[in-house]
Amino acid sequence: MVDTNNDALKSILVVGGGVAGMQAALDAANQGYRVYLVEKNPSIGGRMAALDKTFPTLDCSACILTPRLSEVARHPNIELLTYSEVEHVQGTLGDMRVRVRRKARFVDETKCSGCGDCARECPVEVPNEFDEGLGFRKAIYVMFPQSTPNVYTIDSSACIRCKRCVRVCERGAIDLDMQDSTVELHVGVIILSTGYRLFDVRKYPRYGYGRYPNVITAMEFERLINAAGPTNGHLIRLTDGAVPKRIAFIQCVGARDVKKGVPNCSRVCCMYGVKNAVMAREHDPDAEVSVYYADIRAFGKGFEEFYEMARSRFGVNFVKGRVGEIIEDPETQNLRFEVEDTLSGRILNVEHDLVVLCPGLQPADDLHRLAEMLGLRTSEDGYVEIRDALTAPLETDHPGVLVCGCADGPKDIPDSVTAGSAAAMRATILLSSGGAK
Amino acid sequence: MTESEEPRIGVFVCHCGHNIAGTVDVERVAKVAATFPHVVFSTDEMFMCSDSGQQLIRDKIKEHGLNRVVVASCSPRMHEPTFRRVVEEGGLNRYLYEQVNLREHVSWCHMHEPEAATEKAIDLVRMSVARAARLESIPVKTVQVTPRALVVGGGIAGLRAALDIADRGFEVVLVEKRPQLGGHVIHWTHMFPADRSGREVVSPMIDEVMDHDLITVYTDSKVTALDGYIGNFDITIKSNKTGEEHKVKVGAVIVATGFEPFKPIGYYAYEDSPDIMTLAELQEMPPSDELLRPSDGKPAKKLAFIGCVGSREPGVKGHEHCSRYCCSAVAKAASDLKDRVDEVVVLYQDVRTYGRGHEEIHRLAREKRVIFSKYNPDERPEVWVKRGKITMRWRDVLADDLLEFKPDILVLASAMVPPEDVEEIAKIFSLTRSSDGFFNPEHIKLAPLTTHTAGIMIAGVAQAAKNASETVVDASGAAAKAAALLARGEVEIESTVASVNPDVCSSCHTCITACPYGAMSIDESHDPPVAHVTEAKCHGCGTCAAGCPSGAITMLHSTDDQILSMVEALLMPAQMSGGEAR
Numbered sequence A: 001m002v003d004t005n006n007d008a009l010k011s012i013l014v015v016g017g018g019v020a021g022m023q024a025a026l027d028a029a030n031q032g033y034r035v036y037l038v039e040k041n042p043s044i045g046g047r048m049a050a051l052d053k054t055f056p057t058l059d060c061s062a063c064i065l066t067p068r069l070s071e072v073a074r075h076p077n078i079e080l081l082t083y084s085e086v087e088h089v090q091g092t093l094g095d096m097r098v099r100v101r102r103k104a105r106f107v108d109e110t111k112c113s114g115c116g117d118c119a120r121e122c123p124v125e126v127p128n129e130f131d132e133g134l135g136f137r138k139a140i141y142v143m144f145p146q147s148t149p150n151v152y153t154i155d156s157s158a159c160i161r162c163k164r165c166v167r168v169c170e171r172g173a174i175d176l177d178m179q180d181s182t183v184e185l186h187v188g189v190i191i192l193s194t195g196y197r198l199f200d201v202r203k204y205p206r207y208g209y210g211r212y213p214n215v216i217t218a219m220e221f222e223r224l225i226n227a228a229g230p231t232n233g234h235l236i237r238l239t240d241g242a243v244p245k246r247i248a249f250i251q252c253v254g255a256r257d258v259k260k261g262v263p264n265c266s267r268v269c270c271m272y273g274v275k276n277a278v279m280a281r282e283h284d285p286d287a288e289v290s291v292y293y294a295d296i297r298a299f300g301k302g303f304e305e306f307y308e309m310a311r312s313r314f315g316v317n318f319v320k321g322r323v324g325e326i327i328e329d330p331e332t333q334n335l336r337f338e339v340e341d342t343l344s345g346r347i348l349n350v351e352h353d354l355v356v357l358c359p360g361l362q363p364a365d366d367l368h369r370l371a372e373m374l375g376l377r378t379s380e381d382g383y384v385e386i387r388d389a390l391t392a393p394l395e396t397d398h399p400g401v402l403v404c405g406c407a408d409g410p411k412d413i414p415d416s417v418t419a420g421s422a423a424a425m426r427a428t429i430l431l432s433s434g435g436a437k
Numbered sequence B: 001m002t003e004s005e006e007p008r009i010g011v012f013v014c015h016c017g018h019n020i021a022g023t024v025d026v027e028r029v030a031k032v033a034a035t036f037p038h039v040v041f042s043t044d045e046m047f048m049c050s051d052s053g054q055q056l057i058r059d060k061i062k063e064h065g066l067n068r069v070v071v072a073s074c075s076p077r078m079h080e081p082t083f084r085r086v087v088e089e090g091g092l093n094r095y096l097y098e099q100v101n102l103r104e105h106v107s108w109c110h111m112h113e114p115e116a117a118t119e120k121a122i123d124l125v126r127m128s129v130a131r132a133a134r135l136e137s138i139p140v141k142t143v144q145v146t147p148r149a150l151v152v153g154g155g156i157a158g159l160r161a162a163l164d165i166a167d168r169g170f171e172v173v174l175v176e177k178r179p180q181l182g183g184h185v186i187h188w189t190h191m192f193p194a195d196r197s198g199r200e201v202v203s204p205m206i207d208e209v210m211d212h213d214l215i216t217v218y219t220d221s222k223v224t225a226l227d228g229y230i231g232n233f234d235i236t237i238k239s240n241k242t243g244e245e246h247k248v249k250v251g252a253v254i255v256a257t258g259f260e261p262f263k264p265i266g267y268y269a270y271e272d273s274p275d276i277m278t279l280a281e282l283q284e285m286p287p288s289d290e291l292l293r294p295s296d297g298k299p300a301k302k303l304a305f306i307g308c309v310g311s312r313e314p315g316v317k318g319h320e321h322c323s324r325y326c327c328s329a330v331a332k333a334a335s336d337l338k339d340r341v342d343e344v345v346v347l348y349q350d351v352r353t354y355g356r357g358h359e360e361i362h363r364l365a366r367e368k369r370v371i372f373s374k375y376n377p378d379e380r381p382e383v384w385v386k387r388g389k390i391t392m393r394w395r396d397v398l399a400d401d402l403l404e405f406k407p408d409i410l411v412l413a414s415a416m417v418p419p420e421d422v423e424e425i426a427k428i429f430s431l432t433r434s435s436d437g438f439f440n441p442e443h444i445k446l447a448p449l450t451t452h453t454a455g456i457m458i459a460g461v462a463q464a465a466k467n468a469s470e471t472v473v474d475a476s477g478a479a480a481k482a483a484a485l486l487a488r489g490e491v492e493i494e495s496t497v498a499s500v501n502p503d504v505c506s507s508c509h510t511c512i513t514a515c516p517y518g519a520m521s522i523d524e525s526h527d528p529p530v531a532h533v534t535e536a537k538c539h540g541c542g543t544c545a546a547g548c549p550s551g552a553i554t555m556l557h558s559t560d561d562q563i564l565s566m567v568e569a570l571l572m573p574a575q576m577s578g579g580e581a582r
């Protein structure tokens, strides 16, 4: 399929449908430009869709996100290409040919109404990656209830081809023989907004993640406290279902650590750590909650005030110090470690029922390939290098490629949204001046 | 009731996953609602805001010929626009939609009383059904947009925003209160993370602005009045020197009025020696190979910095926030200046070098043997000046030692605070301010650049303390919002406004004095003259209607009849057929 009547100088490709990419798409589309939004997952929304609350206002993340999802989905100038990947790009500013692979979702997007009859019928259950593997989903699934587009997808690696879904689907939307297809796009500018992945906390064996079930990651914590999550929002230990009474948050796991190849600060972990500590106290006011940190970096609007509130109003205990090796008590499966409280100079020997590791952010898996294909410089830690922090903060080495959100470094939601808007502005300037600016 | 057909109401009760259904018996609410007058369809659904929930509404409108829709879910703040659009897509006027807040008003606040919560939910739904029966369609109106933008403030944010909008092809009027463009940045001698002076960064931007055909610059001038509404603002610009006034019409406004470095009077002996200065004052010192002490012009050998001066002070109004730029700026200055002096000491609370490359600057400073020492905010460092010599003493919390240092120059990293005329700017542009003193965005997470006043954007430090590179990203982002408005050429305005019944108006002028938005005037062309509403300016607050002694003003979509019907439904449930079903 070739898109022939497409004027590249009126068209923009956005790669990555997280909160940054969606904002870039909307702000370009609102200026009258045609936007193709390519997202590798079955739904747009990115990480924010999976978060529980957001700092510093504790707004429910999905609730503030869903209006955005539908705004993107219904925008007449935006074409969503979900479950898709950019395979090849050729050309330069104002004239780029892009080949996009549309992975077979085995469900016809135009026919599926998202009723869910198929999933009810499907006999196969697999761990749900949206819940960080803590809950289950079927082999035919939507990522989350507000998935956009609201279309089911068959996970071909899990499907046993029993065809029960095919039989119940009243609209005949399911096609088990569907093949991947490709689309050729002709665009003038590409905006990269591929977001981040989380640091693999197993690289710190001393924290015991993977060995001790009561050591979990912050993302798992977000899902556990989420009312739409695997436990309906009940914060429990995975070993025995008990309500944890002593919870630890360990900061900077895979950030500010030159030895682990992550020399930079990840910018969001302090605040999401503080937020989740507050949420832990909200869920159970009797729980003792401690945050072990190096520096608390509460630098955004309202952040310091929120941090102060966590201490004074919510009674979260903050300990400045590096945590040593974590040992599990085999009987209770509680966790013990030593930590030097650097403020008092004392060595503390502490025990917790639940330990939450707060991992740093790293560039999305696929960013390296995209950067290589587009000839973009990346930093030592893998992020796209911008041209100049003060005069060209969204521009890359490729004249037709801009970058926003976490693709050029960790950012929180407001900073990602702002960068998305800014990338849209720079893109439309490039196109409206015919590539002269 | 002017709507001629019999109301046919559909009620949709949302589970919101476990958020509502975990407390409220949503199935029962839906069942009871089905018995209320005019309700012809009632159901519950997992997520009404999901695509399938939205589709359900559209399908049921068709299937049951619904002409009113009630969704009982969450706060209308987020999703009223969603559902208004859904009913529109279903063929109904958007004002025939009514939302009940079962989450914030019921399940979240009565989590431990599921039964009482369910009763309350039923009450609220009954009230809304009663109101829905009395809702009326209101036409949706649009206004034209003047394709020109106003940028207030000629710092790096204002310059970037003005250039972006003009490069995109729209006219820009840029107003700067000082005689020169360039804001604070133009005075900085070294900026992080780039090794350039502020002048090197902004001078090319200023040249571009001055040469741009589409940009008109007013320096040494202020915006003194803003009238009108989104798409059609009337601006008055007044020259500080001559007092001359210019009137311009613009469609969108970007406020980029920045900050002032806090003058730390009363902190750390700031006024007691010319050698104690703010970071801004250090940045503005003329460049030279050696760092010279202001008091005697001799080269300084020992240098100290203190962080969080006027920032991060819990309970101190306007100083509770973190000023964000200073940790990295201090690390940069300390690292640079270490090459010219013997000793540099930095006293800090937390090192917040969060940005890309900032951690490297911090590490470099440490490698150059800049000494970083953490102080306790409850036991701030002491500084005194005796015979011109500065002494500082503090407790290093990590070593738990009381330390002393006699720097030749002491630099105070003072807070970013709003400029002194911030309140005047807030008034003119109808902006509100948060506890840091800077302007409030429309939504702190997802709409950081727009404000509650439609058509008015904020960018840079005007929104919150931040560094220059974050500021330019803001500026481009705010420019995108303005450009979208100018490119579209027209914009919808809210129709829930005041409406005057000319037959009853006694022309007493009460509403004119009452209206906070200048939306009421007297229509002299009417005989006799009566009150008149400029709808695009009206925010629908109802102050005029409450004040009107003749009852001549009706608030569209919040009529007395609609509101009283809700009160009645609450107090006299038996009057509605659903009353017995309880």
Ligand SMILES: Cc1cc2nc3c(=O)[nH]c(=O)nc-3n(C[C@H](O)[C@H](O)[C@H](O)COP(=O)(O)OP(=O)(O)OC[C@H]3O[C@@H](n4cnc5c(N)ncnc54)[C@H](O)[C@@H]3O)c2cc1C
Pocket (backbone or CB within 6 Å): A015, A016, A017, A018, A019, A020, A021, A038, A039, A040, A041, A044, A045, A046, A047, A048, A051, A053, A054, A055, A056, A084, A085, A086, A193, A194, A195, A196, A198, A218, A219, A222, A268, A272, A275, A364, A365, A366, A367, A370, A404, A405, A406, A407, A411, A412, A413, A414, A416
């Ligand atoms: C535990 C945790 C809690 C957090 N809490 C908060 C909070 O409370 N408040 C806050 O402000 N921030 C919070 N954050 C940060 C927040 O998640 C980010 O700011 C935000 O998600 C960044 O948006 P993004 O669009 O850049 O990236 P993402 O959300 O990661 O979105 C990127 C999108 O791009 C897609 N993609 C990636 N590669 C490709 C490709 N090659 N082709 C096509 N598509 C691709 C991805 O599938 C994804 O949909 C938190 C982060 C974590 C880890």
